[in-house]
Amino acid sequence: MELNEKVVDGxxxxxxxxxxxVKTFIPDEDFKNPIPWTPMSKxxxxxxxxxxxxxxxxxxxxxxxxxxxxxxxxxxxxxxFRIIPKGKTEKDIDVNHxxxxxxxxxxxxxxxxxxxxxxxxxxxxxxxxxxxxAYSFYGFQWRNNDFLKEAIEPISKKMKLxxxxxxxxxxx
Amino acid sequence: xxxPRSAAIEYPxxxxxxxxxxxxxxxxxxxxxxxxxxxxxxxxxVWHLPFTWPEEPKNADWQPxxxxxxIKYYLEDIKKARRG
Numbered sequence: 001m002e003l004n005e006k007v008v009d010g011x012x013x014x015x016x017x018x019x020x021x022v023k024t025f026i027p028d029e030d031f032k033n034p035i036p037w038t039p040m041s042k043x044x045x046x047x048x049x050x051x052x053x054x055x056x057x058x059x060x061x062x063x064x065x066x067x068x069x070x071x072x073x074x075x076x077x078x079x080x081f082r083i084i085p086k087g088k089t090e091k092d093i094d095v096n097h098x099x100x101x102x103x104x105x106x107x108x109x110x111x112x113x114x115x116x117x118x119x120x121x122x123x124x125x126x127x128x129x130x131x132x133x134a135y136s137f138y139g140f141q142w143r144n145n146d147f148l149k150e151a152i153e154p155i156s157k158k159m160k161l162x163x164x165x166x167x168x169x170x171x172x
Numbered sequence: 173x174x175x176p177r178s179a180a181i182e183y184p185x186x187x188x189x190x191x192x193x194x195x196x197x198x199x200x201x202x203x204x205x206x207x208x209x210x211x212x213x214x215x216x217x218v219w220h221l222p223f224t225w226p227e228e229p230k231n232a233d234w235q236p237x238x239x240x241x242x243i244k245y246y247l248e249d250i251k252k253a254r255r256g
Contacts, residue, residue: 014229100185102236
């Protein structure tokens with residue numbers, strides 16, 4: 001499915017060794033199991049949208065994600081999550097992620113958690129509402145199902161309380 | 173893993189919405205991403221976005237200043253994978 005001729009190369013930015021290694025984890029066959037699906041029941045201009053990112057963003061007033069343990073245990077990743085309220089900017093946040101250059105997010109949060117852009121869309125009536133809470137977790141979860149229980153379950157509960165109808169997840 | 177709706181973009185890791193301070197560019201990306209919510213009709217659809225990052229991958233500077241613990245841990249495997 002395409003919006004035009006371009007076919008995105010998901011490996012374009014990986015150096016050759018990493019590209020070859022990552023490909024060894026990708027199954028040859030397409031995903032066959034059922035995929036959750038909720039149809040859009042109304043137009044975008046009436047929908048409440050929440051943002052989620054795996055970028056390791058925390059408020060300066062909250063504890064940062066734990067990078068020290070990961071340095072000691074290379075296949076462990078922090079399973080917690082943080083709430084980033086609507087209206088927060090790059091001035092309010094810290095970013096911890098050992099797998100990307102975090103400089104750009106610290107300069108402009110919108111490169112991965114576009115709170116200001118979505119607030120503009122809310123004001124312009126393009127979306128119905130931007131949810132009061134956005135969320136960040138730490139994207140390095142290596143074969144770890146506990147993360148679903150510890151982070152995704154409480155996030156989804158809070159989304160229900162805030163009447164969220166669509167979620168935009170931006171991976172780091 | 174199965175994802176209900178995906179908007180694929182060929183931008184460097186850590187900046188999927190666009191460049192620092194590029195309000196217009198970020199808006200264009202997001203408007204197209206949001207349109208996928210209305211266009212996708214069945215689970216698992218991937219919509220490829222038409223945007224092109226202005227820098228060559230080697231100049232995009234997306235990697236962390238220090239090699240990640242995982243890469244250090246698996247460095248021999250990575251070298252082996254590269255050799256094929």
